[in-house]
Amino acid sequence: MRYPQGGGLTAERQAFRERVRMEAAAMFAAGRGSTDIAKELRVSVRSVQRWRQAWRVAGQDGVRSRGPACRPKLSDALFTVLEEELAKGPVAH
Numbered sequence: 001m002r003y004p005q006g007g008g009l010t011a012e013r014q015a016f017r018e019r020v021r022m023e024a025a026a027m028f029a030a031g032r033g034s035t036d037i038a039k040e041l042r043v044s045v046r047s048v049q050r051w052r053q054a055w056r057v058a059g060q061d062g063v064r065s066r067g068p069a070c071r072p073k074l075s076d077a078l079f080t081v082l083e084e085e086l087a088k089g090p091v092a093h
Contacts, residue, residue: 018065024048025063028055 009017020041027037034052038045054062074082085093 014065021051021063021065022060024051025055025060028052 020043024037024041024043027040028051034045034048038048041048051063056062
């Protein structure tokens with residue numbers, strides 16, 4: 001499986017995204033505009049706007065990632081069954 005069930009991102013990728021958010025927070029403090037930040041960090045302007053709003057309310061803590069929005073819909077047992085079925089490939093189905 002490409003990603004673990006718990007969140008969809010590897011720990012390395014989560015850390016990278018967290019660094020991007022912290023860079024954005026530093027740019028907010030420096031008075032930079034949302035469009036400039038989005039271009040430099042290669043993210044959407046809308047994401048920068050949401051981060052800025054959270055930053056205004058709670059500072060850097062507001063910009064930090066809170067992890068997945070919800071719990072996985074599959075139990076561990078069902079996830080295992082799904083992985084097994086996917087491993088069989090399209091010909092088996």
